[in-house]
Amino acid sequence: MSENKVIVANKGMVRADFDFWVGRYMDKFYDNFEKKKLIGNKCQKCGDVFVPPRKICGKCNIVIPLEENWVDLPDTGILKNYTITPYRVNDRSSRKTKPQVLGMVQIDGSNTAIIYRLLNIKPEEVKTGMKVKIEWSEKPKGDPSDIKGFVKM
Numbered sequence: 835m836s837e838n839k840v841i842v843a844n845k846g847m848v849r850a851d852f853d854f855w856v857g858r859y860m861d862k863f864y865d866n867f868e869k870k871k872l873i874g875n876k877c878q879k880c881g882d883v884f885v886p887p888r889k890i891c892g893k894c895n896i897v898i899p900l901e902e903n904w905v906d907l908p909d910t911g912i913l914k915n916y917t918i919t920p921y922r923v924n925d926r927s928s929r930k931t932k933p934q935v936l937g938m939v940q941i942d943g944s945n946t947a948i949i950y951r952l953l954n955i956k957p958e959e960v961k962t963g964m965k966v967k968i969e970w971s972e973k974p975k976g977d978p979s980d981i982k983g984f985v986k987m
C-alpha cells in the first residue's frame with residue numbers, strides 16, 4: 835500500500851529574531867561583566883583555568899561544579915594570534931573601510947583564549963605575544979558587547 839504525499843517547498847530568506855539562554859556557566863560569566871569583572875573557572879583535577887568558563891574539562895573529562903572553582907581574573911592578557919579582516923564581525927556581507935584586527939587573547943592566569951577586536955592598533959603594529967588590556971564599555975549590560983575589545987598596554 836503506497837500513499838502519495840504532496841511536499842511543498844518555499845525558497846526564500848527567513849528573518850528570525852530570538853533570544854536564547856547561554857546556560858548557567860555563561861550566565862554567571864556575563865553577570866560579572868556588569869561589574870566590569872572577568873571570571874573563569876578552574877578544573878579541580880588538572881588546575882586549568884577556562885575563560886569563558888566550561889562545564890566539563892576536556893582534558894580530564896570531569897564536571898566542574900557550578901557552585902565552586904570560580905577564579906577572579908585580571909583584565910589583561912597576551913595576544914596569542916590575530917587576523918586582519920575588512921569584514922564586519924556581525925555582518926560578513928559588508929566590508930569596513932578600514933581593516934580591523936581580531937585577536938585571540940589569553941587572559942593572564944587562564945589556559946584558554948577569547949576572541950575580540952583589537953582597538954586603536956594599526957595592522958602593522960600587531961605582534962603575537964604583545965600585552966593587551968580589556969576596554970570595557972561605559973555602561974555594561976551583562977552581555978558579550980560589554981567588552982569593546984582589547985587595547986595595547
Ligand SMILES: [Zn+2]
Nearest residue numbers: 877880891894
Ligand atoms: Zn582538568
